Amino acid sequence: MQFNPPKQHRSLGCFGCGETDHWKNKCLLVCTPCRINGCEETRELKTSKRVGYEGDRYLWCNECEDTQWFTKAKKLKETPKSCTTCLPMQ
Numbered sequence: 340m341q342f343n344p345p346k347q348h349r350s351l352g353c354f355g356c357g358e359t360d361h362w363k364n365k366c367l368l369v370c371t372p373c374r375i376n377g378c379e380e381t382r383e384l385k386t387s388k389r390v391g392y393e394g395d396r397y398l399w400c401n402e403c404e405d406t407q408w409f410t411k412a413k414k415l416k417e418t419p420k421s422c423t424t425c426l427p428m429q
Contacts, residue, residue, distance in 0.1 A: 355384055356413055368412055373400040384409065 352359035355369040363369060370381045380402035387395045396409035 356409075368398075368409070371398055371412060373403060373405050374407065375400070375403045375405045378403045378405065382407070 353361055353363050353366050355363040355366040358366075369384050373380045373382055378400060380400050382398040382400045382405065385397055385399050387393060387397060398407045398409060398412050399405070
C-alpha cells in the first residue's frame with residue numbers, strides 16, 4: 340500500500356478582499372481608517388446577515404458606526420492606519 344501525504348492547503352489569495360497579490364495580513368482594506376472626520380478608529384470587515392444582503396461584506400466602525408459596502412471601499416483602495424488588532428506587529 341502506498342502512502343500519499345496530505346496535500347497542503349493553498350489559498351488563492353487574500354481572505355479579506357479576495358485579491359490574489361497578497362495575504363490578509365498585508366491587505367490594505369481589512370483595517371481601513373474611519374471616514375468620519377474626528378473619528379480615530381479603524382473599521383472592521385464584517386459580513387451582512389441582513390435580508391437581501393446576506394453574505395455581502397462591509398466595513399464597520401465600532402466607535403461612530405460608520406459603514407461602507409466593501410465593494411465601494413475596494414474601488415477606492417483607502418490606505419490603512421496602523422492597526423494592532425487586525426494586522427500583526429512588525
